[in-house]
Amino acid sequence: MPVDTNIADPYLFLIVFIGVAVAFPLIPLALAWSWRRFLQPPKPGESKNAIYECGLESSGQARVQFRARYHLYCIIFLIFDVEAIFLVPFAVAFTGLPVGAFVAILVFLVLLVEGLVWAWSNGCLSWRN
Amino acid sequence: MENRPQIDEKLKNEVSKQGIVVTSLQEIYNWGRRNSIWPMQFGLACCAIEMIAAAASRYDMARFGSEVFRSSPRQADLMIVAGTVTKKMAPLVVRLYNQMADPKYVIAMGACAISGGPFKDGYNVLKGIDRYIPVDVYISGCPPRPEALLHALIELQHKIDGQQLTGRSRAEFLDPEQPSEFPIPALGKHDLEPPANTALFRPPSIKRD
Numbered sequence: 001m002p003v004d005t006n007i008a009d010p011y012l013f014l015i016v017f018i019g020v021a022v023a024f025p026l027i028p029l030a031l032a033w034s035w036r037r038f039l040q041p042p043k044p045g046e047s048k049n050a051i052y053e054c055g056l057e058s059s060g061q062a063r064v065q066f067r068a069r070y071h072l073y074c075i076i077f078l079i080f081d082v083e084a085i086f087l088v089p090f091a092v093a094f095t096g097l098p099v100g101a102f103v104a105i106l107v108f109l110v111l112l113v114e115g116l117v118w119a120w121s122n123g124c125l126s127w128r129n
Numbered sequence: 130m131e132n133r134p135q136i137d138e139k140l141k142n143e144v145s146k147q148g149i150v151v152t153s154l155q156e157i158y159n160w161g162r163r164n165s166i167w168p169m170q171f172g173l174a175c176c177a178i179e180m181i182a183a184a185a186s187r188y189d190m191a192r193f194g195s196e197v198f199r200s201s202p203r204q205a206d207l208m209i210v211a212g213t214v215t216k217k218m219a220p221l222v223v224r225l226y227n228q229m230a231d232p233k234y235v236i237a238m239g240a241c242a243i244s245g246g247p248f249k250d251g252y253n254v255l256k257g258i259d260r261y262i263p264v265d266v267y268i269s270g271c272p273p274r275p276e277a278l279l280h281a282l283i284e285l286q287h288k289i290d291g292q293q294l295t296g297r298s299r300a301e302f303l304d305p306e307q308p309s310e311f312p313i314p315a316l317g318k319h320d321l322e323p324p325a326n327t328a329l330f331r332p333p334s335i336k337r338d
Contacts, residue, residue, distance in 0.1 A: 039303070040303060043302075043308075043310070047224050047225055047228055048310055049227055050228065053201050053225075053228055055221030057224070
């Protein structure tokens with residue numbers, strides 16, 4: 001079978017593609033770097049090199065702790081938030097519901113209220129320092 | 130380019146008719162800069178509403194390459210001081226200007242940013258942001274219309290176009306002697322300390338007979 005020499009290597013375009021993909025970002029970066037290196041004088045300064053960029057002076061430490069106590073409220077809120085999602089369709093379809101469904105939602109509510117009472121009695125809703 | 134001859138304008142026109150573009154590094158550099166002026170996204174008062182209108186679709190600042198409002202001073206080229214600068218805000222504005230990377234430009238938008246405007250007699254109002262930072266373009270108005278802001282932008286583009294890269298009259302950001310940061314005023318007992326950057330702010334003396 002004669003080899004057709006006119007057709008280039010089918011993988012050649014991959015090499016070209018990789019070359020362009022590397023050169024495309026590198027050329028502007030190199031231009032910007034050489035502009036800064038050779039043409040534009042550097043002018044660093046105290047506020048120019050500051051970390052915070054909102055106009056205010058940074059104060060204090062970056063490593064601060066937040067109270068984790070709020071997560072109890074979050075969890076309880078989440079439970080009752082989910083409850084609302086179930087209660088709204090229940091209320092809409094209330095008149096057409098069989099007794100079984102009514103009992104089921106009551107059991108669901110009782111479970112949640114029981115959980116709330118338990119959390120309350122354990123002091124989860126009172127803010128202690 | 131002071132020592133070297135500029136490209137002859139006639140010759141440039143002639144060859145451009147033949148489809149050949151002749152340019153210099155300065156021209157192409159300034160062309161790129163003036164068509165991508167990124168303003169900083171901050172407004173101080175009601176002028177900011179006009180600034181927002183200028184950026185929105187009706188006036189469309191994107192036609193001039195300036196639609197990219199950056200929230201960080203490090204990515205911005207242009208500070209549009211849009212509104213009343215209170216004395217409490219002035220140190221923050223100066224610090225933000227200091228944090229911008231060179232080359233940087235300032236537009237004082239509206240009467241308040243220029244001179245304090247209608248609030249000039251207020252105890253808490255800075256009488257012009259040019260007391261602390263160099264302003265390139267002033268726009269009058271209270272507030273200026275978006276067209277006025279676009280006009281200021283075009284004026285700034287003209288200024289950038291004329292900036293020299295070399296020689297004695299080169300642009301400030303290329304001159305190592307010129308400062309890039311300006312002293313940040315502090316809140317004193319009655320006024321900002323100092324009340325103005327005297328190296329920068331030289332108001333004309335008023336002569337009264």
